[in-house]
Amino acid sequence: MTSGNRADRIEHGGPRLLWQQVADDITADIDSGVLSSGWRLPSEADLTEVYGVARVTVRRAIAELVKAGRLVVVRGRGTFVV
Amino acid sequence: MTSGNRADRIEHGGPRLLWQQVADDITADIDSGVLSSGWRLPSEADLTEVYGVARVTVRRAIAELVKAGRLVVVRGRGTFVV
DNA sequence: CCCGATTTGTGCGTATGTATC
DNA sequence: AGATACATACGCACAAATCGG
Numbered sequence: 739m740t741s742g743n744r745a746d747r748i749e750h751g752g753p754r755l756l757w758q759q760v761a762d763d764i765t766a767d768i769d770s771g772v773l774s775s776g777w778r779l780p781s782e783a784d785l786t787e788v789y790g791v792a793r794v795t796v797r798r799a800i801a802e803l804v805k806a807g808r809l810v811v812v813r814g815r816g817t818f819v820v
Numbered sequence: 821m822t823s824g825n826r827a828d829r830i831e832h833g834g835p836r837l838l839w840q841q842v843a844d845d846i847t848a849d850i851d852s853g854v855l856s857s858g859w860r861l862p863s864e865a866d867l868t869e870v871y872g873v874a875r876v877t878v879r880r881a882i883a884e885l886v887k888a889g890r891l892v893v894v895r896g897r898g899t900f901v902v
Numbered sequence: 903c904c905c906g907a908t909t910t911g912t913g914c915g916t917a918t919g920t921a922t923c
Numbered sequence: 924a925g926a927t928a929c930a931t932a933c934g935c936a937c938a939a940a941t942c943g944g
Contacts, residue, residue: 756932781909782909782910783908783909791933792932792934793933793935794932795933797865811910812909812910812940813911813940813941814910814940814942815940815941816910816941839928863911865913873929873930874930874931875930876930877930879913880928894912894913895937895938896912896913896936896938896939898911898938899912
């Protein structure tokens with residue numbers, strides 16, 4: 739299928755940092771409507787598998803999008819699209 | 821306001837080592853009362869962004885202050901002012 | 903009310919690559 | 924050539940909040 743694995747979109751060792759690539763991909767999903775306002779993102783553990791990166795990398799990407807006002811994180815519940 | 825960027829206080833490539841500068845800054849906050857006894861410091865990840873340095877550098881600074889008896893680290897909970 | 907599963911928060915140890923001395 | 928310092932990234936364990944049975 740054309741919608742290949744998201745892990746394939748991440749270039750390990752590429753010019754751009756891993757967490758930036760993940761943040762870009764999530765941002766694209768929000769902007770394109772794949773992720774709608776109020777929706778809950780997959781858990782950090784799931785995103786770890788989806789993107790093939792470490793949890794710390796996922797968290798770094800999420801932290802950036804929180805600062806950008808695109809996401810909100812609630813401990814014990816999850817991460818949500820603003 | 822005093823909440824200016826702490827990263828600006830860190831001189832990359834300066835005469836003093838990065839971890840020493842971070843340790844000095846945290847020590848100053850403790851001595852000045854900005855950080856009171858029992859308070860929890862920002863997480864290592866947060867300090868990483870606050871000071872604009874790597875986590876290993878933050879940990880080096882914290883380790884020094886632990887040896888000096890100014891901080892106590894509790895795994896899974898955080899770092900606290902003695 | 904308690905208990906367990908889920909999820910985020912935090913710290914621990916390590917590996918690899920780069921830059922500098 | 925070797926040592927030191929730093930940045931990025933990986934995996935793991937434990938703590939704490941939330942929710943459901």
